[in-house]
Amino acid sequence: xxxxxxxxxxxxxxxxxxxxxxxxxxxxxxxxxxxxxxxxxxxxxxxxxxxxxxxxxxxxxxxxxxxxxxxxxxxxxxxxxxxxxxxxxxxxxxxxxxxxxxxxxxxxxxxxx
Numbered sequence: 001x002x003x004x005x006x007x008x009x010x011x012x013x014x015x016x017x018x019x020x021x022x023x024x025x026x027x028x029x030x031x032x033x034x035x036x037x038x039x040x041x042x043x044x045x046x047x048x049x050x051x052x053x054x055x056x057x058x059x060x061x062x063x064x065x066x067x068x069x070x071x072x073x074x075x076x077x078x079x080x081x082x083x084x085x086x087x088x089x090x091x092x093x094x095x096x097x098x099x100x101x102x103x104x105x106x107x108x109x110x111x112x113x
Contacts, residue, residue: 018065019065019066019069022061022062023062025054026055033051
C-alpha cells in the first residue's frame with residue numbers, strides 16, 4: 001500500500017469519526033433543546049441560546065468534515081486514475097486476479113449449498 005493510500009485511509013477514518021461524533025453531539029443537543037422547550041425562566045433561556053450556538057457550530061464543523069471526506073475520495077480517485085494510465089497491464093492483471101478470486105469464492109459458496 002502506498003504512503004498516499006495510507007494517508008487517505010487514516011484521513012478518511014479520522015474524518016469519519018469526526019462526523020460520527022459531531023452527529024452524536026448535535027443529536028444530544030437537539031434532545032436537550034426539546035427538554036428545555038418545556039421549561040421557562042431566564043436561566044433556561046440562557047442555556048437554550050448557548051445550546052443553539054453549539055448546535056450551529058457543530059453543524060458547520062460537520063459540513064467542513066464532510067467536504068474534507070469528499071475531497072479525500074476525489075484525491076484517491078485521481079491517484080487511481082493516474083496509476084491505471086501509467087500501469088495499464090498491471091491494472092488489468094490486478095482486475096483479472098480480483099475477478100478470479102471473487103469467482104472462486106462465489107463457486108465455493110454455491111457448491112456448499
